[in-house]
Amino acid sequence: MLNEFDLNALIVTLKLAAISTVILLLFGTPLAWWLSRTRWKLKALLEALIALPLVLPPTVLGFYLLIALGSNGPLGEISQWISGQPLAFTFAGLVVGSVIYSLPFVVQPLQNAFSSIGSRPMEVAATLGATPVDRFLTVAVPLARTGFVTAAVLGFAHTIGEFGVVLMIGGNIPGETQVLSIAIYDHVEALEYGNAHWLAGGLLLASFITLVVVYSLNRRFSLFKGGD
Amino acid sequence: MLNEFDLNALIVTLKLAAISTVILLLFGTPLAWWLSRTRWKLKALLEALIALPLVLPPTVLGFYLLIALGSNGPLGEISQWISGQPLAFTFAGLVVGSVIYSLPFVVQPLQNAFSSIGSRPMEVAATLGATPVDRFLTVAVPLARTGFVTAAVLGFAHTIGEFGVVLMIGGNIPGETQVLSIAIYDHVEALEYGNAHWLAGGLLLASFITLVVVYSLNRRFSLFKGGD
Amino acid sequence: ADELRVAVASNFYSTIKVIAEHFELKTVSSSGQQHKVILIPGSSGKHYAQIINGAPFDIFFSADTERARLLEQEGKVDSGTRFTYALGKLVLWSPIDNYVDLQGKVLSKKDFRYLAIANPKLAPYGKSAEEVLKSLKIWASLKGRLVRGENIAQTFQFVSSGNAKLGFVAYSQIRTPDHTTGGSFWEVPQSIYRPIEQQAVLLKDSALAREFLSFVKSDESLSIIYESGYGLP
Amino acid sequence: MGIECRLKTTHSNFSLDVDLSISLKGITAIFGPSGSGKTTLLRALAGLEKNNGYLKVGDAIWESEKHFLPTHLRSIGYVFQEPSLFQHLSVRGNIEYGYKRSKISDQSVMEKAIELLQIDHLLNRKAAELSGGERQRVAIARALSSAPKILLMDEPLASLGEKHKKEILPFLELLHTELDIPIIYVTHSVDEVAYLADQLILLDGGKVSASGEIAEMLTRLDLTLSHGERAASLIQAIVGEYDENYKLTYIDFSGGRFTVPRKQLSKGDRVRIRIEARDVSLTIHQQSETSILNILPVIVDEIADEGDAQVLVKLRVGNDLLLSCITRKSAQQLDLKVGKKLYAQIKSVALLS
């Protein structure tokens, strides 16, 4: 059954996943757009850089983040200077970690979706008097809808399931940095298999229903596209 | 420096990532193609199912895979029956786990890429006498090239960085199932930070170079596409 | 040459590595062939789950007594082989020199934002830390300042990276055979916590396994264990 | 040899329902207003549109209740309404795509097409680097490269200028005369219909409103084709003598002889002549001292209104038919009646092939 800690963890998890996804989309969208349009020579370097965190085990990435966020680390000093306290063991720190780790899952589908639009629809919108921002929002974004669904699903789900980074820099503080994935993990480690099954099962079921709804909606709308 | 175990881990890792990526592409490509074309009512269910493993923390997913693949689990018994040993704690088991866990990263970009091709190029190829398989290989696949790059990069990198699942079902047996991510993690856990930095740094550098090459090549070819 | 697969709690990994090297050298000189001890570090909870599901380990060095005992109950263990191989000692450590005093009074001063402990639910060192804080009657008042590592290694990283000013870590972590880590520490007196009994069990009987176990119990090993910061059983 | 088809295809707001037989000799034009189902019909013939129906081509059954021959086995060439080039291939790659999949080893049709469509200088370009007309020409060459047994073309020349049209039309003509490839050809252009078509199918609202031989269809006063500015009649004729002095060729037909500017023709060639209704004026007596060379005796066959002020007159000349469009005023002045004998002055004669 869901005890108080698990419930807290659920809330923190949803908050973390939601906020991270929003930030990922807010940052990732312009970045992906820029990458899909630029002819910059060094573009491949930036693309590689974005995908790079993937190859590190999350706990190891978390370890380096921990060092970077620590009192002697570069990020730690900056955040200390801004907010008066280090980022480690705070919810904000988790968000930073999740965003870095999930960035490629958001940027890559978006970049692909934007690329496949081609330049024509944007040109048409320009001739119809739409400003760059306007045409981005009213043409590029809706045409890249499936890319956004993929980006959001991968980003959100991956943040829910993410665990290594969070474990490393979160400090497992109930109500603040203890997320569901760690709660389930703890149950497994503590040999409380019953609780683990319950939590994991619930999480799977809820996620499954959410995903089915998301994909169904995407499909409903996608009927608008189709054709050649 | 690279000790014997680390070297072993490197080899196992590359083998695992390569084999998993190949299998992922082999399975994921027809699956993504089918998903991009079908009008099946229950498609959203399948799509949700593919994305589902993502929401579980990898160690927890690994735990359940361990139960399924272990000597008492259903899959374990089948494989015991076929090959005389359970899948857990073998290299083959790692491949199974990695494939399940990385599936969404491969299927989703491919599915999006296939969808954005539209039906016209395939129709044209059919009128020119290309069989379904022929036109899939000579039209759909090259037109979805960027999707393949994304799928392969995410799949490969994610398998290299993957760790929770592998740790659980692999048992961390050097030379057999100990991969680089776990080796780095172990160094960190054992406070052997020097080794950890070396290994992580080398992995990052090698991955970075590989990624830059992949993206540059993709861009070179993509000049062929462009336009409207 | 034969291979021996030894699952070992992460905190004991660097210690047993030294023991295993000695053992390998010794078997070479005695029997003329080099046996191999393959060490598999990990959390004890994970090892437990793996052993239950058929992991091909010969010996299991647990971080506590409980998992070893459970395995014995479930018949996964060669009966009568369970024994305590080391006693974990808890210290309150900070990388800052002269910060932790020799009585642990720093805990009551509370001029720190975070105190790191291992997760009491998972790690025996965490459970002991909880015991200490409770017997000092500051458990409740410190609750808001606790950050919990998944295991004792992570707890150490919280502190050593400077993210937590101090924390309860294993003595073995700041004291290795080669060197002692800097900073200041308070060795918690055994009067306010039960030292952490770490137990091992034999999973798959073999001559080599038994040979290794008796080597662990030998004086040569015990001195390594002691040097590494553990108490002796 | 022909195509028998009974096809039913439904879109959300539209349904095509045709029962047709199309001759596989020569060129069949499909003509009809925008949205009348021309593309849908072509797609159905190609197997790109699922439908319940029956389709037999020559001796082979392509579609029946139980059977549906997939597109790639139909041995067709298809020029889509939009060029639809493969963006991942060069121009050459596009053109060779079909050739490589055909069982023929003869590149001559492909080479001839490349030459005639004037795309040799584009072969190494990427598909995206072409102008609209260039894209369309490449698409035509591509459809030909697989040496299809039937060619389906959806407004292939719409985006091309007069100059290219003039060069491509004879080539299409050639395809069916020399290579015996029948063509089913969708077009909006009456000119193209008159130039190419042997048969004509009129589509409207998804139904066949009329179909038949081109010469008859063009002069049927009950169809819209015979009305409007470009109304014309077609006459089959045979090349006769050649006047070296004036560089003129004489062309004989059932009702007499035409004089036309010289063309690359030899005596005895069968040709097709197109005469626009508005190029035909009528006189009671045969006139002289005129720049008009072609004056023929005709008999009025039928008279129909053409708007308020004009009438369309169908004339019999020998066994052939002519259309003439004149004002009602002239008709009254000439006292036109069915059966009346007159002289037709033909200002201009277009030699089609």
Added chain:
Amino acid sequence: MGIECRLKTTHSNFSLDVDLSISLKGITAIFGPSGSGKTTLLRALAGLEKNNGYLKVGDAIWESEKHFLPTHLRSIGYVFQEPSLFQHLSVRGNIEYGYKRSKISDQSVMEKAIELLQIDHLLNRKAAELSGGERQRVAIARALSSAPKILLMDEPLASLGEKHKKEILPFLELLHTELDIPIIYVTHSVDEVAYLADQLILLDGGKVSASGEIAEMLTRLDLTLSHGERAASLIQAIVGEYDENYKLTYIDFSGGRFTVPRKQLSKGDRVRIRIEARDVSLTIHQQSETSILNILPVIVDEIADEGDAQVLVKLRVGNDLLLSCITRKSAQQLDLKVGKKLYAQIKSVALLS
């Protein structure tokens, strides 16, 4: 008021290099073979193609060395060569896209366009569910909906049939007469040029080969336009009386009067008349008893060869020019010379607007 432009744009194998001034009164046609740079020029005017140059429209400088006005600030309407509808919007959404971004609140142009282009029944469709011609009509309506100051159209009618063309052309005419929207119009069709254009720019290989007033350009015997089947001349004229009896309208011009079938015109209207060269025959004496109503006295102005067997004769009638294409044989028989007086029989006259 006009457009001054000096533009240079380079593609890999092609460069456009023009120095032009285009009047902003009326319709300017851009005419040229496939691949001559028509689309490139239009794109450059719209700001879709970067180039180093100078572009001044009316009083506003759109491009100079330092300055580049982005497309969305140029207040243009652009009909692309391919319809390019927004796939994520309905037909209505496509059309209203420009309207919503314009500062006008008057929907009448948009509604008029929807009505005339006959797309009202399609408004709720998805863009992918249209036929080729329907797509193109929606694209035209969309370009108009933003009430542009200049309309750029790239072969807008190529995919449409005669029927729709005939309905849309007068509407485009209306746009510039009533709403004062100048149009720059790329086309392959000489018919459309003659119907619409006030000015004509001939492009070839990226360069302007000639430009000027339409009537003059059409009759310049040194340009290809005056040769070929569709060669024609244009005459400005004024509507005169109406003959109730025969439903005929008389149209006066500098050289006399034409008789044409009645049109919806009122006395005094300015109209444009197109006379194809092959519709003009020549006689030495004025003939009677003919169905030809329009017979005018003319003077031979210039004679040029038209192939081996024909000659093209430029004729002066009043202040206007006529072209006549006749056989060399007839020319000899009539003893044609510059300055000779003759009668032109005009079989057919097209009233354009």
